[in-house]
Amino acid sequence: MSWELHNVAIIGGGMMGRSIATKVAQEGLNVCLKEISNETVETSRAELEQSLDHEIARFGLTNSEKKAILSRIRWVTQFDCAADCDLAIETVQEEFGLKRRILRELDRRMIEDHPIVINTSTLSITELAAQNSCPERIVGMHFLYPVTTTRVVEVIRGQLTSDEVYDRAVEFARLLGKVPIKVFEMPGFVTTRVVLPLVNEAIYTVMEGVAEAADVDLAVKLGFNFTMGPLEWADRTGLDRVLNWMKYIHQESGEPRFRPCPMLKRLVRAGLHGAKTGQGFFTYDANRRRTDRLPDDKPRLA
């Protein structure tokens, strides 16, 4: 049977769901974005519009493009919209039980060979799929935030993923203008697995008093031409999420190099979760702009 990609269901209108929805709509596909309630729909819609306005202010988008994007996104509160969709992506929290429930809801409604995509940084595609009636249609895609600009997506093949579904996920990635990195299932895949030890080591460096957090970050940022240092990256990702990933990978792999630094645990326990709470390794204003940049940490021409 021929499969064409026109309608995409996205489950979860949080930061990642909105970012994926924006990108998918930008490429001319229709999106139905499922949220829990009418209130969360309103919040999700308002925040998506706000991020489009922000991009307009940065010249990356025009008003008419914003209109076109919004016209292709339909917010819903029921799973039924997935029935007409050629592909569905779940983007809810990294919680095994929750994701499993959502997969079931999608599986029941969608045409048999239409891919169901799990967006996860760490969880096992195979394990989630195995508890489903059609495990071969389940495939993982690890999008990186912000989805509108990052050029890469990891496409994760679970043990039971069919070749056909996997190829469709790769095709979807290409359609979004992304470079698909084909990976087999392993905790953390490539990107998360590689970045977490870097972040962890940066935190140890601070904890051991080798240098101040700002200096650690600036050294790595300027030294390796990164757009931001590992600590700011962790702050912006959310220290609670970073900690959860580390715990998970540590537990799965048993490798001591993934053991979360005690300082990270301390910050999370104190409720300092990074940019979203205004304080992590650094401080942020309500628009998540850093307020404590060092004088040397500014753009210059040469």
Added chain:
Amino acid sequence: MKILVLNSGSSSVKFQVIETDLERMNAHEDRTLATGQVEKIGLDDSRLVLKVPGRKPYVDYREILEHRAAIEWALRILADPEHGILSEVDDIGAVGHRVVHGGEAFASSVVITPEVVQEIEECSALAPLHNPPNLRGYYAAHAALPEVPHIAVFDTAFHQTMPPHSFLYGIPFQLYTKHSLRKYGFHGTSHRYVAFRGSQILDWDKDEKKLITVHLGNGCSLAAIDHGKSVDTSMGFTPLEGLLMGTRTGDMDPAIVPWLMAMEELTLHQVNTMMNKHSGLYGVSGVSSDMREIIEARADGHQRADVAFRMFCYRVKKYIGAYAAAMGGVDAVFFTGGIGENSPEVREWALSGLEYMGIELDTKANAKTTGGEGEITKRSSRVKVLVVPTNEEKTIARDVVRVLNGIMPTFEPPETIS
């Protein structure tokens, strides 16, 4: 002969059926039988509009997912007994395709062969948004009409006569040889038609005159046409260079780009969109990219709309002066394009103060010339200024006839350089 002219964009196909041949061309009696377009290709509410002179426009909607279906749909309607103008699709004797970028490979219109297709594909790196859909249109039309000749007409070909001192940029020469980084210019089909038609109206031999053609539309460019050959044009490697446009910057100091990227921490995409979509009349005025709205706003005392209007006209004037200097004089200036044909205000401002070089505007004639051909300078004016509505489709149809009769001119550069 009935010729199908196609202009295939990424999500639309514009088409015309033009009846012409050598005799009709010489008598200026080419006839447009129908014009139309299929819009929103790739969506489930694609729209087809067909306009036949003397009839009400025909509009239809359906799901059209790619160019092939769009062109099949257009052909079916063209041959429809009730709405169409052909008794059968096979009445079409040839197809002319607009192709945006021909690079340095094409200095003329050509019959499309597999080799030509390959060369057009190679030019896609220079026009990634335009050449691929142009080619998709060709593949689709070729599948529907495999027996008839298909001819490619390039926007860039006419400007290939520019000499190296005009088309090179002052950057390291190896970047030209490595990336073909040079000025190509665009709107070539329009500049060529307008130069031809303007000269015809004046009863001049264009090959003996020095002309400046001013195309002011969505995109804006001028061409200096010396004895029938384009010797300079204001658009460059891309259509961003030159005049201020609706949303494009036109000329600016290239140092602004890295400076802004560093200071505002803009990405490549953001700075590119800034220059192409957030600038020009729109970016300066904050009002609109549409010249009509700019003119209304400045009449209401809107300062930034006024300065945007002045910038627009000033740059046109500056280029007219530059091209007169480049050619050692000018015999006529021809205005065309949506703004060039319909805005007496822009023409008046752009030409003001040019009496010293022999341009004496007839303000009355200027004010009343909108949407049609007309001379807008006084009888005594040494340099003639005309409004000449452009007709790119007609030029494409005529090129089909020229190519098929072996009389298509080529626009080779005067010298090669390596």
